[in-house]
Amino acid sequence: xxxxxxxxxxxxxxxxxxxxxxxxxxxxxxxxxxxxxxxxxxxxxxxxxxxxxxxxxxxxxxxxxxxxxxxxxxxxxxxxxxxxxxxxxxxxxxxxxxxxxxxxxxxxxxxxxxxxxxxxxxxxxxxxxxxxxxxxxxxxxxxxxxxxxxxxxxxxxxxxxxxxxxxxxxxxxxxxxxxxxxxxxxxxxxxxxxxxxxxxxxxxxxxxxxxxxxxxxxxxxxxxxxxxxxxxxxxxxxxxxxxxxxxxxxxxxxxxxxxxxxxxxxxxxxxxxxxxxxxxxxxxxxxxxxxxxxxxxxxxxxxxxxxxxxxxxxxxxxxxxxxxxxxxxxxxxxxxxxxxxxxxxxxxxxxxxxxxxxxxxxxxxxxxxxxxxxxxxxxxxxxxxxxxxxxxxxxxxxxxxxxxxxxxxxxxxxxxxxxxxxxxxxxxxxxxxxxxxxxxxxxxxxxxxxxxxxxxxxxxxxxxxxxxxxxxxxxxxxxxxxxxxxxxxxxxxxxxxxxxxxxxxxxxx
Numbered sequence: 001x002x003x004x005x006x007x008x009x010x011x012x013x014x015x016x017x018x019x020x021x022x023x024x025x026x027x028x029x030x031x032x033x034x035x036x037x038x039x040x041x042x043x044x045x046x047x048x049x050x051x052x053x054x055x056x057x058x059x060x061x062x063x064x065x066x067x068x069x070x071x072x073x074x075x076x077x078x079x080x081x082x083x084x085x086x087x088x089x090x091x092x093x094x095x096x097x098x099x100x101x102x103x104x105x106x107x108x109x110x111x112x113x114x115x116x117x118x119x120x121x122x123x124x125x126x127x128x129x130x131x132x133x134x135x136x137x138x139x140x141x142x143x144x145x146x147x148x149x150x151x152x153x154x155x156x157x158x159x160x161x162x163x164x165x166x167x168x169x170x171x172x173x174x175x176x177x178x179x180x181x182x183x184x185x186x187x188x189x190x191x192x193x194x195x196x197x198x199x200x201x202x203x204x205x206x207x208x209x210x211x212x213x214x215x216x217x218x219x220x221x222x223x224x225x226x227x228x229x230x231x232x233x234x235x236x237x238x239x240x241x242x243x244x245x246x247x248x249x250x251x252x253x254x255x256x257x258x259x260x261x262x263x264x265x266x267x268x269x270x271x272x273x274x275x276x277x278x279x280x281x282x283x284x285x286x287x288x289x290x291x292x293x294x295x296x297x298x299x300x301x302x303x304x305x306x307x308x309x310x311x312x313x314x315x316x317x318x319x320x321x322x323x324x325x326x327x328x329x330x331x332x333x334x335x336x337x338x339x340x341x342x343x344x345x346x347x348x349x350x351x352x353x354x355x356x357x358x359x360x361x362x363x364x365x366x367x368x369x370x371x372x373x374x375x376x377x378x379x380x381x382x383x384x385x386x387x388x389x390x391x392x393x394x395x396x397x398x399x400x401x402x403x404x405x406x407x408x409x410x411x412x413x414x415x416x417x418x419x420x421x422x423x424x425x426x427x428x429x430x431x432x433x434x435x436x437x438x439x440x441x442x443x444x445x446x447x448x449x450x451x452x453x454x455x456x457x458x459x460x461x462x463x464x465x466x467x468x469x470x471x472x473x474x475x476x477x478x479x480x481x482x483x484x485x486x487x488x489x490x491x492x493x494x495x496x497x498x499x500x501x502x503x504x505x506x507x508x509x
């Protein structure tokens with residue numbers, strides 16, 4: 001007999017998400033993803049000065065505000081028809097890179113790892129290192145107090161946990177270290193961005209920060225520190241944990257459609273040459289196509305918005321909230337359902353790395369092929385199209401970006417030493433224009449569309465990564481990517497749906 005299971009709220013530390021599934025014969029038969037929070041920034045921005053979009057859109061998300069700021073800026077620069085100096089490109093890349101590294105460390109260690117790491121099992125380890133003994137004592141004090149804090153409300157002892165106690169303890173130690181590394185990434189970001197989470201410097205036309213020699217040296221030191229930690233801790237942790245969960249390379253496959261708008265500008269300003277290039281993959285055929293922003297349409301039949309003229313491209317999009325009730329047979333989410341070429345698209349690190357890999361990027365191919373070989377599945381990139389693949393792709397992307405930040409900072413230092421110091425150009429606001437910024441947040445494809453009339457924002461529309469991944473069914477009844485990925489998921493105990501958490505957390509809600 002089918003059983004309905006609801007997880008609400010879903011996220012471990014932050015965010016708003018409700019997941020409902022129907023379990024039958026030990027597997028998920030159907031699923032519904034609900035975003036219970038209305039953001040509404042499209043309404044807030046209407047009628048405002050165009051420059052307000054850069055500042056206000058960062059408030060859409062507390063984890064990836066930098067990406068929203070950059071996306072808004074690129075959309076305005078598209079409308080204003082300006083090209084910024086190369087130093088601004090490098091500084092923006094460094095700021096964005098620091099946010100990506102911060103976010104990926106947060107996602108793996110604090111939002112996702114505890115689906116695989118059994119905290120209580122770590123108490124059974126017999127460590128020899130003094131540092132691990134201290135961590136174990138701290139953990140024991142948590143347990144003895146009865147107040148587990150961030151380690152509460154989990155399914156400790158669940159049979160799906162497979163790590164030995166010693167590896168569980170090591171992961172807990174790195175969980176604590178990762179908090180400090182997030183702080184270091186934030187400090188690097190704030191050097192150029194002014195502050196974090198909401199930066200102040202990457203305005204239309206370039207950047208408003210003027211780095212001196214001390215700032216540049218400090219940035220390079222911090223970038224190398226993050227690079228070392230990713231190399232010495234994050235990547236080894238993933239390689240140590242993954243062999244115990246190789247069965248998850250066959251679980252959690254979605255529609256096998258993948259989208260990336262691309263992120264981290266190349267000197268050519270060509271989206272196909274970004275560090276992580278734009279591209280789309282359809283039906284898992286492992287071939288890259290050029291995505292057309294004009295082919296994006298937002299469906300709302302299952303979303304809490306007033307019914308309109310059918311699916312619209314965001315350039316002409318409408319955001320009219322109209323809440324009724326949560327009914328999985330009708331409307332059940334504040335997320336719209338964006339589609340590309342009428343297809344549901346997965347976005348995120350897996351999409352970006354897959355597009356780069358299939359585009360022939362040598363650095364990405366080396367990272368992915370080396371990891372697949374280390375896990376004993378060399379020559380089979382299709383295993384990436386899974387829950388485990390998303391976890392691995394996030395770690396490998398973090399490595400790629402951490403390396404690139406050192407390169408960008410070194411290049412920026414060389415520019416200033418050679419007298420190349422331009423940072424910003426004038427960006428006058430036109431009376432009438434349209435623009436769009438196609439970019440990436442850590443969680444996936446991000447785009448802002450703007451329409452300016454009389455020097456003010458007449459319309460502003462945002463399609464964020466969560467809108468793609470956690471969308472409800474579209475007007476054709478096709479599930480969103482997370483909903484589809486959950487179908488077929490094994491569930492040993494519906495009262496402790498750890499397996500469901502693994503799939504959903506792999507999308508980093």
